[in-house]
Amino acid sequence: MGELSRKVSLAQGEGAFGLVGNMSEVAWIDQAFGVVRGRPGATRPRLSTSGVLDPHAFSATNFIYFVDDDEVLTVNEDPIDPYQRPSFSRSLVLTEAYFHALQDAFPFVVHDDFLSNLFNVSTQHSWTGRRLLAKANMMWAIGSKWLEMTGMNGEAPRDTHQHYYARARALGLDHRAVFDHPNIDQVQGMGLLVLYLLFNGSVTRAWITLGCATRHATALGLHLRVTDPSVSDEDLRSRARTWYSLYSLEVLISEITGRPKSMSVSDVTVPIDLLERGNLDYSPPSPVTSQIGDSILLEISRKTWLEHLDLMQNTSSLEVKVGELGQEAASPDYAIPNAYLPQRLCLCLLSDKIARQLYSGTNDDTWVGLQRKIHGLEDEMQHWFENLPENLYLVSRGRQSRNLRARIELAMYYRSLQMILYRPCLCANSVEVEAVESREFNHRSARACVLGAMSMLALLPDDPTITEIYRRLPWWSLLHFVAQASAVLHLELAIDAQHFEGEVNQLVESVTKAMQYLHCMAGASLSAYRAWNIFRTLLTEVSRRYHNMDLSGVAQDAPRPPGWTEELDKVVSGY
Template sequence: VSSNSADIGEALVSASVGSNDDLDFAQEDLLRVNEAESAGFMGRNSQAQWLRALESKVEQTEGEPSFADYRLPGASTEAFNRRAEALHGRQQKSGHTQAHANSATDYYFYLDKTNIDIEIGDPNVVPSASTARSLFGYYKHAVHSPFKLVDDEFEQQLQVYLNEKDGRVTANVCPKWKAVMNLVFAIGARYSYLVDAEWRADDRDHLVYMWRAIHLLQLQNLRALVSHPEQRLIQAIGLLALYYLTIGHVSRAWFMIGMAIRHAQAAGLHLRYENPSIPNNRRNSLAELWWALNSVECVLTAILGRPRAISANDCTVPPPGTVRTETESRSREATTGNVSTTASVYSHVSGSSTGEKSAAHNLDNFAAAYVRLDILMDKILAGLYSPRKSVRSWKGAQSMMTSLSEELETWALQSLPQGASAAAAATVDHSLDRERLLLYLYYYNAKICITRPCVCKMDERIKEQSEESSRFNQKTAQACIGAALDIAALLPDVPNRSWYYANGPWWCATHMIMQALTPLLIELSLDCVHLTIDKSHVTSCVEKLIAWLHSMKTVDAVSESAYNVVTKVLSRQRSEDAAKKQMPYPEHSQALGRQEYGPLPQQPGSQQSYQITSHPHPLQHMQPAWPGPDELNNMPYFPRPDAGRFYPNNAPSSDYLTGSNTGMHEFGQPQMSLFYANPFTATMDQWDWDSMAVEDAGHGPGRGMHQYQGQSFGGGPSQ
């Protein structure tokens, strides 16, 4: 955005004039809020904040005051004070002073306040070998791409361990390794239940595996949390964070991923290894672990709007796929050979018949594309939603949105050879593979985050802005709504939750739906001022997304909670206003005492009928190829190949299980000496169980475990 005059309106107001307003102020004393009632801090990019903004719009039928005061940009104390005064003035004019404003917690639909404590008995109990192989198969299919938190060596060790169990041989197993195993089982069990697999775990089996891992890690003991870094500990905490994400405990997940990243940084995983004594496959597995942690944190940051523990300036480790070596190629071929071992477990879920070599190639390229998008997403959240970004002017924010949009489209040209219409058509006949569906969804998700600040009545907020600025605001808001409609178009008209969990971002499935739903609802509340098309299409897409939440809530409590929050917000509007703006309006069900929506009108072909987004270059000229493996080497994200130091134990995997002096306590990275004193010497819980692994009695395929163990849910060990 350019202008010959420095005195135009967009240069004289703070960037907080957009819909992500008041980034630099906290208006709740969260430390004085009852723990059971607070969800903690949520940034402006969180959907809880978007839903709160939506409710204020549906309640303010007269609209917001025109040309409210947003004051000048600036980083000085005086500038901050003036923006605070302007905030108080806007609140008084709108009648929403902080004393009467709802907390963002009221719109928080995640489940951190849900009690998941259970009694598990002996944490050393393990399932039968057949059950374990099934759970690991689900885990590998659902998590390795894009979160490869456990390496190929762990899989080899697990196979040795299970083979020895079949032979009734007792293995010397380190508690941390067994904790990793249980968390893998927990995530696999959760996934198998969501996709309604032919063989699946019970709906609460994952809790049992999770609590076994927590006790094996001794996380009740503060000393365990601040111990020296170990690879298995980093993997275990990272897996626990991912597990919490999959069950909707995102605040707990955010805490745990921060802890895993701190341990990883203490081990130097954020740096590029150049010690010749470290094998290439070892370097690659450590790099994959680091980027998996990075990706999990990226998802959580987008959900909660909280700061990240990772700074881009501190990282030099290359993303997966950027360094191709003969050793790495052999490692990938070995991994590909193992695919067939577990493929039979989940073949009915994926429905894919792609060859092994092609699958391995696609996974390599997908990992590179996904990490590049993660890096860009970090720039988006830091550039538009971090607190100090309100010190720049709205004109500066427009320039940032332009730059980020150009970067996103450059990524799309390299990673998405098909346009939105082709992708939606492929979704209808299920010909779009899982990896490409994920990339499309996350592409639209990133576009929504870039353009979301313009989805408000900017012409009524900025005095004397230039025509160029007004056009930019209008087109950017249209791009946001178009991206949300594109997400809706990627989903089949008839909800199929098993398909979505099997092929989509099952770890944050509700988040992706809400990411599209909230801007569409806000646009409807604004009477579709940014669109020139019939608003009935927007309404039908909103109803379609709500229908998906309704379908998913039968197996996922997060979806049910989100559905209820949306229902609550929409019920605050007057029926005549809803009819005028074509907003969905909940119907009261006297039989159930709940609010439900009317049936979704069937509109065949509607999901491809409207595409507002456009690429900077004709789609037919795109090269139908993934980005090359070495393209990321030139990215400015990695300033130099700083050498780290690592000393792996090169003993064969089987030796860890059978050696008299090694056992499993040496898996991966050896323990590093503590670099600070630790005054904590007593544990909070002592587990005196026999270390010999005991098989779950009677836990056969298709049946859950808790029915055999008589678990009492609610009142077990605290986390």
């Protein structure tokens, strides 16, 4: 029986407040603080066992760094016209921005299919028209936010991402509302809403909305293999894309919060190989655009996007590399490989398996049993690595190749899972009698955890600029990845670098790079600024354990982002 020794608060629903599990980097940060501040038992492995609540789960909430970056309800949906749409060219730019930003990681919507139906959305206020337009507004909200983050939004557009979300709310897509008997289109819309909330740092709201979307998807049977011969291949792929997009989000939020998932893979039979059939960006010609022709519309959309990138290149005084993005979009290698999504889902399934076997609250394994599980999971990860298609093979930072954005995202996710897998072994060496083989396994695994962090950071460009990293890197999980790596490195330094004797300088170099990325993101993100403050405090305390640690590359302060309040300042000062 599980026990709860103290009530858990969700605060006002903002950020990622609530229970923090040991799989989360927030728990790792808490343990590092516990070590440097001499908390009893902080140097021991921290695992969830016997279904009993870890008492440190409450202290870990002090280091939750996610904050709502923007107030998503800034624009009141009541007085606005929900059927108002951006201009033809602006709608194309926002649509292309959405698809470019997400690079098929969460394919709730298919590019060609969406464009084919975009200009046939009913203006007669039908339910079908409302649903399609609500989805479109959520996509435009995400596209607008990404353009804003990358400095490619142009001259202060009249409508911000909050305006598009306000119209979506007026059309029925609202995180505060309970959804009643939705169809697959509405489930996809809810998935887009989860993405939007997550990208805003509203992790708790995203988590709750995702739970509702998952219930509806399960009720529609999206998790099951369909044998009905009347269901078309395109419908089968749509169902699979929708389910596995929700699943990918569930895994990501579980990694961030450390909480158990609301779906079990043992109940899922929909085959992943449905996602490998043909080009995901293709759909059969639709009669609704026969006046223009699908191919012509697609070409117009592509041309409009390239013209927008050219305009941003000519008007930007800071980022000359916008032109490179245009060249990339114009190249024949721009399309994300079809194998990318299935390979990414394999990593999601591995993450789920690691969580169940190593971090489950009902885990009663001995330490030897835990080591055996780690070894088995290690073999599975190695098998995935060795069987990657050549066009997705993991890359080093300096290597030029096709599909670079997809490769970097897979490489970063792989390194993230390495940290999660080996994290239980990253603790102080035990003074108790331990078999040589067991001690060697622990030491090797602890090093592998830290090397995963160092390898991830090595993938990132040096001298980051905020707009470039959000264009080139997986921006939806970048802060999470960097915080993971930073937490692992700080924890190793906190236990006196026991697994890296004589290599402290290399650890400090990696920590410095992580801090530079947090510093870079801090000026535009409340969550990143809060994370930077947490790690800057931790680094100061860790550095006192060393003689003359060189922190010359780490700034003392970070730029405050717009919206930072005195209330948030009080939270930071209490670390």
